[in-house]
Amino acid sequence: MAEQKNYITPEGYATLEKEFQQLVKSERPELVKVISWAAGNGDRSENGDYIYGKKRLRQIDSRIRFLTKRMDAAEIVYSRTQTNTEKVYFGAWVTLFNLADDGEMIIRIVGQDELDPAQGYISWVSPMAKALLGKNLGDTIRVVTPGADTEYEIIDIRYE
Template sequence: MNKTPLTVNGAEALKAELHRLKTVERPNVIAAIAEARSHGDLSENAEYDAAKERQGFLEGRIKELEAKLSNAQIIDPKLLDADGRCVFGATVELEDLESGDTVTYQIVGDDEADVKAGKISVSSPIARALIGKYSGDIAEVRAPGGVREYEIIDVRYV
């Protein structure tokens, strides 16, 4: 399988979620199944069915997180030496040439993307337009509303 890029913070968040699922959620579901089982007839026991369904979702998420972490290529943006180039993990300040608005985004993995927090996925149209560019360059982003142009004001590795 291909390695999936992930920032250090993204990997820590996935590890924390995995730990919580294994140490808190899994025991809670096991206890709920045991409790529902103690009520007798399993064929008409909605609590038992709900607990088993929750267990299925939980185990699926645990497997998904373990797979993501095992295939992750963890990148620390602070250790990057890209000579001012936009790369995975970089924090980029942009100016919208049409409106004059400035925005700052960090280019992160798909699982850690959160536009409201200023983190965009490396596979998003804007990140794909930025990758490889330098401060002062113009990036043309093909969006559903048409082509937008952004000037790269600053590239930081934090």
Template sequence: MSKAFTREPNPADALDEDAIPDPSPAMPAGARNYITPHGHARLVDELAWLVHTERPRVTETVAWAAGNGDRSENGDYIYGKKRLREIDRRIRFLTRRLDAAELVDPAAPRDDGEQIFFGATVTFANPQGEERTVSIVGVDEIDTARGHISWISPMARALIKARQGDVVTLHAPGGTEELEILEVAYRAVPVEPFRGD
């Protein structure tokens, strides 16, 4: 056979699909997966949608495409199988995250509502007097547009255990900054609900 018609092995073909990291933030080794009730509900809704709606729909498409003959050049079959692997990987990821989840309700009464912990909504000012409000949430609930930051982020680590009136030092990749804590509140942190296709 001519060398022109042989296929060179592609290292990407040998790549284990499970070895591809999930784009969601990683948890530190041994850390608890703190999550708010709204964030937990969002993950549960996504898992249910994947299992009961998306996966059956894609499986049906793959079965139909497989019945059309040559699978090596069948785009519906090839894309469908790839999508099924992505769905299965996400289902495994969500299942692990939910199994390890530790629900913390920010609106629950606290003995010390002035100290910053997971679930706190904090208003602070930088040295220029610019104010910002953030809520400290789980790694699966990050939404910077809404001011939801992960409890393992540099900002949250600087704020945690401080109190209203304290000045904390934020060590971030962009530099060091002093932040004055103006207000600490504990209330429900709304999370954008999951919406499937």
């Protein structure tokens, strides 16, 4: 089965790459040194440094494999080159007006590895993003989630 594309912004890809490099070039080599030192201290069955080090090394190696797969499947989307700025596409900053409570919110549609609700980053596969993708400035959307059924008007679309 072919792996699903991992749509991601250039900033998101850079974040994955930075974490990967940190693990491969810094954390893993330092941990291997600690494990090697601890292994030389005798009985490994009661050696906390050795036991913890091996456990942490497995975690790091697992994360490296995960990051490698995500970066290999990545398709970087350069939203700054978007020419139709009146429509919502991946990477867009969208300002929404909540028709129920007259509140505004700003969200950005990003890749699954970039989620950060505190910054307004939502995944392109989320119900909100699915309702927004392809819509125009001024359109009204309805977002249905288990907790609510809310209508929003798209009042601004930006690509930065």
